Amino acid sequence: MKRDTHSISIIGLGYVGLCTAATFASRGIGTIGIDIDHERVQQIRKGKAPLHEPQLDDMLKTAVKNKLLDATTDFSGATDTNTTFLTVGTPSGRDGSIDLSFLKQATIDLGRALRKKHGYHLVVVKSTVIPGTPTNIVNPILEDFTKTKVGPSLGLCANPEFLKEGTAINDALHPDKIVIGASDKKSADRLTGLCKRFYRGKLPPLIITNPESAELVKYASNAFLATKISFINTIANIAQQTPGVDVGTVAKAIGLDARIGELFLKAGPGYGGSCFHKDLQALINYSKKNGYNPVLFQATEETNEKQATRIVDMAEKLLGSLSDKKVAVLGLAFKKDTDDIREAASFRVIGQLRKKGAQVIAYDPMAIPNAKKVLSDQIDYANNPRSTIKGADCAVIMTEWEQLRKLKPKDFRSYMKTPNIVDARRIYDPEDFRELNYVAVGLGQRNPTGPQQVSRVP
Numbered sequence: 267m268k269r270d271t272h273s274i275s276i277i278g279l280g281y282v283g284l285c286t287a288a289t290f291a292s293r294g295i296g297t298i299g300i301d302i303d304h305e306r307v308q309q310i311r312k313g314k315a316p317l318h319e320p321q322l323d324d325m326l327k328t329a330v331k332n333k334l335l336d337a338t339t340d341f342s343g344a345t346d347t348n349t350t351f352l353t354v355g356t357p358s359g360r361d362g363s364i365d366l367s368f369l370k371q372a373t374i375d376l377g378r379a380l381r382k383k384h385g386y387h388l389v390v391v392k393s394t395v396i397p398g399t400p401t402n403i404v405n406p407i408l409e410d411f412t413k414t415k416v417g418p419s420l421g422l423c424a425n426p427e428f429l430k431e432g433t434a435i436n437d438a439l440h441p442d443k444i445v446i447g448a449s450d451k452k453s454a455d456r457l458t459g460l461c462k463r464f465y466r467g468k469l470p471p472l473i474i475t476n477p478e479s480a481e482l483v484k485y486a487s488n489a490f491l492a493t494k495i496s497f498i499n500t501i502a503n504i505a506q507q508t509p510g511v512d513v514g515t516v517a518k519a520i521g522l523d524a525r526i527g528e529l530f531l532k533a534g535p536g537y538g539g540s541c542f543h544k545d546l547q548a549l550i551n552y553s554k555k556n557g558y559n560p561v562l563f564q565a566t567e568e569t570n571e572k573q574a575t576r577i578v579d580m581a582e583k584l585l586g587s588l589s590d591k592k593v594a595v596l597g598l599a600f601k602k603d604t605d606d607i608r609e610a611a612s613f614r615v616i617g618q619l620r621k622k623g624a625q626v627i628a629y630d631p632m633a634i635p636n637a638k639k640v641l642s643d644q645i646d647y648a649n650n651p652r653s654t655i656k657g658a659d660c661a662v663i664m665t666e667w668e669q670l671r672k673l674k675p676k677d678f679r680s681y682m683k684t685p686n687i688v689d690a691r692r693i694y695d696p697e698d699f700r701e702l703n704y705v706a707v708g709l710g711q712r713n714p715t716g717p718q719q720v721s722r723v724p
């Protein structure tokens with residue numbers, strides 16, 4: 267790998283670490299990735315991404331070919347660089363609290379390696395961690411294992427990421443902001459310098475603060491976004507009780523208010539993914555331990571959990587009983603364009619459908635291999651949307667895949683036993699489906715005598 271004074275290392279080559287590594291290398295900054303998983307490291311060294319993310323494979327290939335990216339299981343690789351980002355996972359513990367064991371071990375391994383290094387080294391915590399972790403956990407471990415005090419020779423920063431799956435590369439290259447939580451001025455200056463090099467003079471808005479505030483920015487962002495989704499799902503459920511009302515119209519109108527904003531107002535089956543649930547639980551747990559119960563976030567989570575029951579209720583209402591009915595679940599991934607099923611609403615819905623005696627057959631363009639690891643033969647799997655709905659009593663749309671949008675009313679009519687459709691993602695135009703038994707999240711039952719929708723969302 268080409269090394270210069272700006273070379274960096276990244277510990278933990280999961281989703282965040284790998285996307286961060288690929289983007290650093292794409293900006294000509296020599297990057298060494300470190301991970302304890304030998305197989306993963308070998309794959310990356312061949313320029314192949316071990317996970318699905320648009321653009322990542324191409325970027326890795328180019329970076330490896332240009333000798334700007336290398337990967338290793340040897341932590342001493344960090345000593346050839348000047349900055350190390352910690353991007354290991356911080357999963358939930360049993361009680362929802364954050365599990366810092368990977369971060370602690372990575373810091374120990376890094377500390378041991380850095381002990382042999384001469385010259386300044388900056389350590390940056392990018393993993394999502396509760397406020398106080400860099401100062402109270404990472405700092406003492408580092409000092410203990412490097413035998414160096416954080417200060418003139420050893421820097422420490424928190425630098426949370428805001429990457430979304432599916433657009434992570436673009437998010438890393440063009441972030442809305444950069445948040446640096448520095449333990450001292452030298453650390454802040456070093457990381458700012460690296461950012462200037464990365465963004466080639468076009469630095470995004472930069473917030474420099476202490477590590478604790480930086481960590482809370484990350485939790486506050488995810489808590490706000492999750493709450494926005496539970497808010498619109500609440501409005502959707504109210505809209506659904508009101509004839510002629512469509513939550514899409516309501517969301518469009520309120521989103522035009524600059525104070526509210528149009529994004530994250532899509533009603534659906536509830537949020538999934540690796541971050542929102544985990545981070546909210548960690549934040550609630552952290553806050554409660556400090557003596558404050560954040561009831562708003564409890565309600566955000568509860569609303570999200572119950573949204574699955576709303577979807578199952580809609581199916582049950584259409585069918586009378588779900589017992590021995592064939593229900594086609596279209597979409598398993600937690601959102602489109604990913605094979606990630608972590609915390610996906612589809613699994614909450616499938617669990618409840620099965621409890622009520624339904625036979626579930628599911629389709630997803632990418633997530634079936636991952637789903638099989640969890641559900642194995644508890645449900646059936648289909649190869650395409652049409653074979654999924656064939657002979658089904660009900661179809662439930664759980665992920666907003668483009669491929670599913672292409673299904674026409676005539677497909678449901680001709681393939682299904684009875685065309686009962688629960689559109690949990692609002693991918694179809696209700697007007698096109700009015701002849702079918704179509705119900706959707708946030709769509710008030712039509713009033714047979716009065717006008718239909720007063721307005722339509724273009």
Ligand code: UDX
Nearest residue numbers: 427428429430431530531532534537538539541600601
């Ligand atoms: C999220 C944050 O957006 C990102 O900043 C953070 O770093 C990690 O967590 P991600 O989990 O990749 O990113 O997905 P995101 O696009 O935010 O969607 C999360 C969930 O919310 C998905 O299940 C999605 O379908 C759902 N969602 C999103 C809605 O139901 N309605 C919306 O309007 C937006």
